[in-house]
Amino acid sequence: EKRIVSGVAYSRDEARITLLGLPDHPGVSKAIFSRLADAGVNVDMIVQSRSRNAEIANMDFTVGRRDAARAVELMNALKDELGFEEVRLDEAVAKVSVIGIGMRSHVGVAQSMFTALADKGVNIQAISTSEIKISVLIDAAYTELAVRALHGAYGLDQV
Amino acid sequence: EKRIVSGVAYSRDEARITLLGLPDHPGVSKAIFSRLADAGVNVDMIVQSRSRNAEIANMDFTVGRRDAARAVELMNALKDELGFEEVRLDEAVAKVSVIGIGMRSHVGVAQSMFTALADKGVNIQAISTSEIKISVLIDAAYTELAVRALHGAYGLDQV
Ligand SMILES: C[C@@H](O)[C@H](N)C(=O)O
Numbered sequence: 001e002k003r004i005v006s007g008v009a010y011s012r013d014e015a016r017i018t019l020l021g022l023p024d025h026p027g028v029s030k031a032i033f034s035r036l037a038d039a040g041v042n043v044d045m046i047v048q049s050r051s052r053n054a055e056i057a058n059m060d061f062t063v064g065r066r067d068a069a070r071a072v073e074l075m076n077a078l079k080d081e082l083g084f085e086e087v088r089l090d091e092a093v094a095k096v097s098v099i100g101i102g103m104r105s106h107v108g109v110a111q112s113m114f115t116a117l118a119d120k121g122v123n124i125q126a127i128s129t130s131e132i133k134i135s136v137l138i139d140a141a142y143t144e145l146a147v148r149a150l151h152g153a154y155g156l157d158q159v
Numbered sequence: 160e161k162r163i164v165s166g167v168a169y170s171r172d173e174a175r176i177t178l179l180g181l182p183d184h185p186g187v188s189k190a191i192f193s194r195l196a197d198a199g200v201n202v203d204m205i206v207q208s209r210s211r212n213a214e215i216a217n218m219d220f221t222v223g224r225r226d227a228a229r230a231v232e233l234m235n236a237l238k239d240e241l242g243f244e245e246v247r248l249d250e251a252v253a254k255v256s257v258i259g260i261g262m263r264s265h266v267g268v269a270q271s272m273f274t275a276l277a278d279k280g281v282n283i284q285a286i287s288t289s290e291i292k293i294s295v296l297i298d299a300a301y302t303e304l305a306v307r308a309l310h311g312a313y314g315l316d317q318v
């Protein structure tokens with residue numbers, strides 16, 4: 001497993017927007033991202049998962065810090081139109097990613113990555129995956145600790 | 160924007176596991192993915208976002224269909240130990256992805272992808288992003304419709 005991971009990346013230029021209580025029917029995500037795209041707001045992570053209510057979804061997305069206020073404003077303007085409950089902003093987040101080549105299954109890297117973070121007491125606030133990457137959002141104050149823990153877990157700190 | 164998207168991929172060999180009411184503190188994700196890794200269950204998408212309760216998170220992950228029953232069994236066994244509320248299984252899902260090179264911001268591709276799906280009435284059940292890909296989970300019955308709509312949106316259906 002350790003040979004699969006080629007690097008650790010992080011970004012502190014992230015602000016996280018949470019949309020709570022999205023009606024889970026077609027057209028809602030279209031409206032959200034059209035509004036952001038038309039306003040020139042750049043979006044990095046998008047994470048949507050279920051809620052306990054089958055008709056409701058919650059979504060997190062991240063923008064660069066300079067776009068945070070604009071994104072919140074745009075989402076608040078959309079709230080009544082789309083009928084969702086709440087917009088929240090968290091500017092104290094950082095994105096940390098483990099990069100691997102050919103992660104056909106993410107489970108091994110997830111285990112090692114989440115273990116390294118858990119063992120340092122770093123809370124995982126959001127998770128997103130792709131073939132070459134697992135990204136998490138954490139409290140920005142833990143960035144250096146998290147990156148060092150991951151370098152250690154994957155032997156990337158050896159010279 | 161259209162030139163950025165190079166392809167559309169899909170997989171029907173997906174079953175989605177939803178974990179509701181996860182205590183949002185370090186060690187929970189470590190426990191979940193260690194249990195799955197040790198059992199040899201392959202995991203593809205992992206999506207975690209916030210819930211309205213700041214101390215609770217919800218998570219969706221996908222496994223291959225043949226691992227679905229095992230994954231549910233493992234998660235149910237973990238429920239009391241970790242203190243989360245519920246495990247749900249949805250085997251009628253498909254993963255559809257739009258692949259782009261150098262998507263520095265996802266917002267343009269998100270807009271076009273989610274518009275194409277919304278305009279065909281395809282509901283987006285989960286979203287995950289990376290630098291080269293936006294993946295969604297949809298009802299498997301809509302797979303062909305969704306893939307054709309996306310090919311059309313990005314001009315990938317022209318011979
Ligand atoms: C919540 C949102 O993703 C909705 N399900 C949609 O398809 O737009």
Ligand SMILES: C[C@@H](O)[C@H](N)C(=O)O
Nearest residue numbers: 124184185186187188
């Ligand atoms: C919910 C889960 O991701 C938890 N926050 C953890 O760090 O393990």
